[in-house]
Amino acid sequence: MKNITVIGAGTMGNGIAHVFAQKGFNVHLVDTQAAALDKAMATIKKNIDRQIAKGIVSEEDKQRILQNITCFDTIELGVQKADLAIEAVTENSNIKKTIFAAIDLHAPAHCILASNTSSISIAELASATKRPQQVIGMHFMNPVPIMKLVEIINGAATANEVTEKIVSLTKAIDKIPCVVKDFPGFIANRILMPMINEAIYALSEGVSDAATIDQIMKLGMAHPMGPLQLADYIGLDVCKNILVIMQEGFNNIKYAPCPLLVNMVAAGKLGIKTGEGFYKY
Numbered sequence: 001m002k003n004i005t006v007i008g009a010g011t012m013g014n015g016i017a018h019v020f021a022q023k024g025f026n027v028h029l030v031d032t033q034a035a036a037l038d039k040a041m042a043t044i045k046k047n048i049d050r051q052i053a054k055g056i057v058s059e060e061d062k063q064r065i066l067q068n069i070t071c072f073d074t075i076e077l078g079v080q081k082a083d084l085a086i087e088a089v090t091e092n093s094n095i096k097k098t099i100f101a102a103i104d105l106h107a108p109a110h111c112i113l114a115s116n117t118s119s120i121s122i123a124e125l126a127s128a129t130k131r132p133q134q135v136i137g138m139h140f141m142n143p144v145p146i147m148k149l150v151e152i153i154n155g156a157a158t159a160n161e162v163t164e165k166i167v168s169l170t171k172a173i174d175k176i177p178c179v180v181k182d183f184p185g186f187i188a189n190r191i192l193m194p195m196i197n198e199a200i201y202a203l204s205e206g207v208s209d210a211a212t213i214d215q216i217m218k219l220g221m222a223h224p225m226g227p228l229q230l231a232d233y234i235g236l237d238v239c240k241n242i243l244v245i246m247q248e249g250f251n252n253i254k255y256a257p258c259p260l261l262v263n264m265v266a267a268g269k270l271g272i273k274t275g276e277g278f279y280k281y
């Protein structure tokens, strides 16, 4: 695999593009919003500068990495040469299915289609294509250039050789693949989101304040970040949506988002991206 197309140039898309470009892949970055592409390239430059300051890459590497990325504003042009297309757009199954259908139409027959979805069924996304055996989940963690894990999700129809190729590719970009089945929330969010939800319940019941709850989980469990601060980083809307997908997917009320979380999302307090969540930024 040489040509990687990343669709969606937001938080995750720019990180995925950065990592593949750094490893010498030819990256096509697609977004329908010109402003998102500009912001993504600015973020990638800023993150490479951080890597230079830490001695991870050199000044010459910076030019090479940036030259490996070409921006496109349509899927049609962006996926024409793709060996692998990784979708990283908004967490909405209808939007993602439209994109999977478009990639399927325009990408070469051998191209593997991956989704960075946090919780949407891979089988459902695969159903929008005529190549469900070549559809797989590649769930990168935020921030992508730093986090080692990629959760690899096999859909109902994903072929073994496709999984093997994606596992090898993940290792080639210095990440660690963990293969799981296609269940709501997969593993990472199935375990993380109930913990975040429980922390929000504890806060709303007045058991303690946000800083103390986070401090207990940092000191007591050796977590680098408390669950409420982490929720602010992820985005409270994203947390709520993943919980709803698990509640519906398992038909189990235990995953229902805490009313405080629902209210905060309704009030536009989404965490860092809006300047306020459980903390002010």
Ligand SMILES: NC(=O)c1ccc[n+]([C@@H]2O[C@H](COP(=O)([O-])OP(=O)(O)OC[C@H]3O[C@@H](n4cnc5c(N)ncnc54)[C@H](O)[C@@H]3O)[C@@H](O)[C@H]2O)c1
Residues within 6 Å of the ligand: 007, 008, 009, 010, 011, 012, 013, 030, 031, 032, 033, 036, 088, 089, 090, 091, 092, 095, 099, 116, 117, 118, 119, 139, 140, 141, 142, 233, 234
């Ligand atoms: N943010 C996280 O911490 C995180 C972690 C792991 C996985 N994810 C998953 O990654 C995916 C992307 O999340 P994000 O936080 O990067 O979102 P984001 O909102 O930062 O970026 C989404 C991008 O998709 C673009 N987009 C929307 N519709 C498009 C289309 N039709 N064609 C091309 N581009 C389009 C938007 O313009 C935007 O730039 C989601 O599925 C999310 O669940 C997010």
